[in-house]
Each structure stands twice: as structure tokens, then as C-alpha cells.
Amino acid sequence: MSALAAALSQVSETTARLSRLSQRAFQNPYTSVEWPSTLEPERDWFSTPEYVSLHGTPMWTGLDEAARRRLAFHEAAGFYSLNIHGEKALMQGLAARLYRSDLTDRTGYLHHFLDEENKHSIYFGGFCTRYARVYRSRQPLFGTERERDVADFLFFATTLIFEEIVDRYNRVQARDRRLHPLARFINDNHHREEARHLVFGRRVVSAMWTAGAPHWTGSTIDEIRDDLARFLTATWREYYHPDVYADAGLDDPWELAESAWAAPAQRAHRRKVSAGCLEFLTSVGVLVQEPVDAF
Amino acid sequence: MRSEADIRAALHAFVQRHANDFPLTDDTPLFTLRVLRSVHLPELILLLERLRAGPIDVEQLQPGDFASIDVIVRRFGAVS
Numbered sequence: 142m143s144a145l146a147a148a149l150s151q152v153s154e155t156t157a158r159l160s161r162l163s164q165r166a167f168q169n170p171y172t173s174v175e176w177p178s179t180l181e182p183e184r185d186w187f188s189t190p191e192y193v194s195l196h197g198t199p200m201w202t203g204l205d206e207a208a209r210r211r212l213a214f215h216e217a218a219g220f221y222s223l224n225i226h227g228e229k230a231l232m233q234g235l236a237a238r239l240y241r242s243d244l245t246d247r248t249g250y251l252h253h254f255l256d257e258e259n260k261h262s263i264y265f266g267g268f269c270t271r272y273a274r275v276y277r278s279r280q281p282l283f284g285t286e287r288e289r290d291v292a293d294f295l296f297f298a299t300t301l302i303f304e305e306i307v308d309r310y311n312r313v314q315a316r317d318r319r320l321h322p323l324a325r326f327i328n329d330n331h332h333r334e335e336a337r338h339l340v341f342g343r344r345v346v347s348a349m350w351t352a353g354a355p356h357w358t359g360s361t362i363d364e365i366r367d368d369l370a371r372f373l374t375a376t377w378r379e380y381y382h383p384d385v386y387a388d389a390g391l392d393d394p395w396e397l398a399e400s401a402w403a404a405p406a407q408r409a410h411r412r413k414v415s416a417g418c419l420e421f422l423t424s425v426g427v428l429v430q431e432p433v434d435a436f
Numbered sequence: 437m438r439s440e441a442d443i444r445a446a447l448h449a450f451v452q453r454h455a456n457d458f459p460l461t462d463d464t465p466l467f468t469l470r471v472l473r474s475v476h477l478p479e480l481i482l483l484l485e486r487l488r489a490g491p492i493d494v495e496q497l498q499p500g501d502f503a504s505i506d507v508i509v510r511r512f513g514a515v516s
Contacts, residue, residue, distance in 0.1 A: 279478040281497050285467075368475045375478035383485070395486040 142243065144356075145293040148348035149247040155344050156250035159337045163253035166334070170263040174326060180272050182214030183207040185321040189314050194381050197406025200397065212389040217324055218273035219385040220310060221265035224331070226278035226379075227303045228258045228265075234296045250341065257334050264327050276384050280375070290353045291361060297349060298365075298427065299372045301342035305418035306376060308335045347425045354426070369422070370432030377411050377435050378402070412436045438487045440513050447505050450483055462505045477502065484512045 142150075149156065180187070193213050195201040204212065235255040239248050269275045287295065308331075314320055315329035354362060381402050383394035391397055401407055415435065422428040438446070444462070452460055455471045466472045472480070480502065481492050492512065501511050 277491070277494060279481045279492075279494055281474060281477045281481075281494055283474060283497075283499050285470075285473040285475070364473075368473065371473075371475040371479070375475065378478060378482055384491070395489060398482075399486060 143293065144290040144349045144353035145238070145297075145345075146243045146247060147352040148345050149244065151348045151352075152341070152344040153247070156341065159341055160250050160253055162337055163250075163257065166337075168260065168330075170260045170267075173330075174264065174267070174323070176267060176271055177323060180214070180321065180323070182211050184210065186210055186213055186317075186319045187217035187321055187324045188213040188220065189310075189317045189320065192310055192313060192410075194385075194407065195397075195401050197410070198401055198404040200391070200401070208390070212386075212391070215273060215385045215389045216382075218269050219276045219382045220380070221268050221327070222274075222276035223278065223379045223382075224265045224307060225262050225269070225275060226280060227307070227376075228262045230280065231300055231303075232258050232262075234300070238293075238296075254338060254341070257338070261331055261334065264330060268323070268327060273388075276382055278379065280379075290349075291357065291365065294346070294349045294353055295365060295368055297342060298346050298369055298422070301339070301346050302369065302373055302418055302422075303376055304335055304338055304342060305421075306414055308332060308339060309414045309417075311335065343421060346422075346427070350425055350427050366428060369428065370434065373415065373432045374435040377415075381407075408436045440509060443484075443487050443513055444505065444509055446483065446487055447508060450480060451505065460505075462509075464504055466502060466504055467499065468503075472502070474499075480508075484508070488512060 311332035386394035
């Protein structure tokens with residue numbers, strides 16, 4: 142039995158409960174939001190200012206209020222874009238595992254997961270294509286070949302890292318009364334849905350590690366840990382997007398991305414937002430040290 | 437846009453940081469020998485974009501584009 146099949150069997154009560162909750166929360170993304178005909182990026186906030194990637198840097202201090210809001214608007218589109226790209230990879234991975242020969246009887250919740258990710262992308266894409274654009278990703282479309290159990294584990298573990306960080310942004314921005322109602326809705330809707338995915342993610346990652354790690358060599362485990370650390374860094378790098386800065390009218394966007402990445406306030410922000418996820422991965426033995434490059 | 441020598445030096449520094457004590461040359465097959473893996477590419481692509489001050493179309497990339505430092509410099513050393 143594969144490590145994923147063993148893990149899904151072990152968490153079957155959880156996935157049955159999550160499936161019932163997903164059925165109850167089933168939604169139509171084409172009717173549940175009314176898209177305004179236009180937005181005013183320099184009048185309204187579309188991202189929480191404290192979560193804008195230049196917050197706490199000298200550049201932020203030098204921006205006037207309208208420029209800060211304009212940047213926050215493009216960062217909202219950047220945030221929704223990185224969600225689109227992350228969910229594309231997630232949907233591909235989920236689809237590849239649906240009805241795989243060793244998972245035939247265990248795919249029930251994967252259908253909900255896939256369905257919900259597709260709907261999230263409809264919201265994110267709806268915003269980006271109406272009011273801004275879909276910013277590009279730097280995640281290549283090809284990957285390193287791995288044995289199946291390792292590939293399965295890395296797929297669900299990287300998904301968890303990606304979703305835990307995103308969810309922190311969603312939770313904060315859903316509650317932020319300064320934000321435009323559309324931005325609050327998109328963040329709130331995503332957070333409510335992701336709550337189920339995060340429960341599943343933590344359970345399945347923990348169970349897969351327990352099932353798989355005893356059979357992996359030391360070098361394989363080292364490589365898994367290094368991959369997760371690199372993925373965390375690459376994920377965070379997407380939040381400092383030169384194209385977003387250029388669209389917000391800021392000069393020298395690549396150098397700006399690099400200086401923002403290195404700014405002490407931003408390093409502290411990344412560490413704080415990542416803390417819950419890293420504590421979990423450490424508590425179950427997946428990680429043994431903080432991925433320092435991300436901070 | 438930096439010079440080819442600058443780009444080559446920055447690439448060496450990036451790869452060496454991930455290569456531990458591996459003896460690195462400009463034609464070391466980086467992915468074949470697993471000095472780098474696909475998980476390193478987003479950071480590498482960002483570095484290359486910054487060095488050449490121009491975007492790279494990730495959707496058009498092939499695994500062979502990053503085969504060695506020589507190949508990377510030939511493929512991405514100038515803004516096309």
C-alpha cells in the first residue's frame with residue numbers, strides 16, 4: 142500500500158466529515174458575488190497596508206497615501222495571481238491522484254478539494270481579469286522525478302505550506318474594515334473554504350510522514366527537508382513581485398524586490414506569518430530546523 | 437543589464453550556495469547530478485531576471501535551459 146493510501150485510510154473519519162461540510166457549503170461562484178463595474182485603486186484599500194510587501198521599508202515611508210493605496214491594489218492582484226498559479230498546480234496534482242489505482246476507494250474528499258480550488262480561481266481570476274491582470278509566476282511547469290511516495294508527500298506538504306501562508310493573509314484581510322467590500326469578500330470566502338483544506342492538509346501530511354519516513358533513506362529525508370525549505374522561500378519570493386511594483390509606478394522594480402525582501406521589517410513579517418505552519422511541521426518531525434533562507 | 441562576467445559570477449555564487457562542497461565548473465551538469473533541483477528554479481529565475489533587468493517567460497522554459505552554467509549564460513545572458 143502506498144503511503145498516501147495508508148494516510149487516507151487513517152484519516153477517513155476526518156475526510157468523511159469534511160466531505161459533509163463541503164456539500165453543505167457548496168456554492169456557485171458565478172452568482173455569489175456582484176462585480177462592480179469599476180474600482181478606484183487610489184481611493185480604496187484592496188490589501189491590508191501592514192501586509193503590503195513594502196511596509197516597514199524606506200520606500201513605503203516615502204510614498205504618499207494615494208501611492209500606497211495604488212500599490213496595495215496591484216498587490217491584491219498579485220496575491221490573487223499567486224493563488225491562481227498555486228491552485229493550478231494543486232488542481233493538476235489532485236487530478237493526477239483521482240482514481241489512481243491505489244486510491245480508487247479513497248478519492249471522495251479529493252473531488253471536493255479539486256472542485257473548491259477551481260471555484261477559488263474563478264474569484265481570483267474574476268478580479269484580476271476585470272480590474273488588473275494575472276501576474277506571472279516563476280514556478281516552472283516541470284519538476285524533478287521522484288519515487289511515488291516521496292512525490293505524494295512533497296505534493297501535500299508543499300500544498301500545506303502554500304495554503305497556510307495564504308490563509309493568514311485571507312484571515313487578516315477578511316476582517317480588515319478598511320478594505321473595499323469586494324476584497325474582504327474574496328479573502329473571507331477563501332478563508333472559509335481553506336479552513337477545511339488546512340484540517341485535511343495537516344492530518345494527511347502527518348499521516349504520510351508517519352507511514353513513509355521510516356522507509357526513506359537519510360539522504361532522501363534530507364532532500365525532502367531541503368525541498369520544503371526551498372519551496373517556502375520560493376513561495377515567499379512571489380509576494381515581492383517586480384511586475385506589481387512596475388504597475389504601481391515604482392522605479393527599478395527588480396532591485397526594489399530585492400531590497401524589500403532583505404528589509405528587517407519584511408523578514409520579521411515572513412517569520413511571523415510562517416510560524417504556525419513551521420511549528421506544525423516541526424512538531425510532527427518533518428522539519429528539524431527553521432528554513433533560514435526564507436527569513 | 438550586467439556583463440556576462442557579472443552574470444556568470446552571480447550564477448556561480450548561487451549554485452555554490454546550494455552545492456555544499458561539490459566541485460563546480462561552468463559545464464557541470466547541474467540537474468543531472470542533482471546539484472540543483474526544480475525547487476531551486478524560482479529563485480534562480482528571479483536572480484536571472486534581476487541580472488538582465490528583463491522578464492523571463494516561465495511558460496516557455498524547458499528543463500534543458502538550465503543544464504549548466506554555460507547553458508544558462510547562453511540562454512539567458514541577454515534580454516531577447
